[in-house]
Amino acid sequence: MEIKIRKNILEKNLTEAEKNRHFFREKNLFVLNMMSSPGSGKTQTLCRTLEQLMPDIQVGVIVGDICTTNDADRLAETGAKVTQINTDQFGGDCHLSAPMIDTAARKLGCDDLDLLIVENIGNLVCPAEFDIGENARVVVLSVTEGEDKPLKYPLMFQVSDAAILNKVDLLPYLDFDAPLAVENMKKVHPGMPVFELSAKTGQGFDPWLTWLRQQL
């Protein structure tokens, strides 16, 4: 006997993500999900972004990591409200899910915020699959990775609304082909805006900030 089910196996996460979206809408809060591989410079990009946006725009950050509060500590120095999610002390989940964001957002307190940025766990695979109730997704790739990463991890680049190519200050010292990396991103996601910048020096940062302000 066959029993019809016809369900998305991730339905529980999707339902929770919709609840989050509703909660954030009520708070009039824009939520950005920032994703990348480990070491691409998400935290440094965020530190500079927060320094530029605050205090005109009130920003809160939820940081996801498997272990340590290192990133949250760095980000808190900017004056932004920050909370850390650790998925496990010794190797836990590879992504943040919607229920984790619900808990963290309530802990953080969202009433006085305009923008909530979620720094996802460093991983180009799993976070792309899990809706957390965000309004937009940004993927960060750095020039110390490979130009072909967008073709190797197509889902991540396909689901993102914008991309950052970080650490461009290192280009003179590397064989990295930046136009090829951008071309590969656009092959996977035609029309996606790509911001080539250096979070360290601030080079190329303005178009990214303009884009972000326009989203709010």
Next chain:
Amino acid sequence: MHEMGIAQELVRIALEALPQDLKDPKVASLNLRIGKLSSVVPHSLTFCFEIITKDTPLEHARLNIETVPVVIRCDTCGRQWEAETPVFRCPDCELGQVRLISGREIDIDSLTLLD
């Protein structure tokens, strides 16, 4: 990488779908549809599923996994095609806005009970 979590959700949904009035139900197979672009590795999913279904009505159930192709549609020119590689740019109009029609499915379609 997150196949264990997906296997756990799959087991929860399948157990909930079993008729309450059935005594000692045994599931022969679960019929899944997994999109080629989803980050689910069928082999890992099967491995995790086998581990967590021991001593449940799902023990020894087979996972029939239908792979769903990546189908893209260009909203600018209306062309629709199946993508064999992760290049989703419209071959006709290059800059067209493309949309995924299928390829991200992680669905359970049905289950079959053992007679």
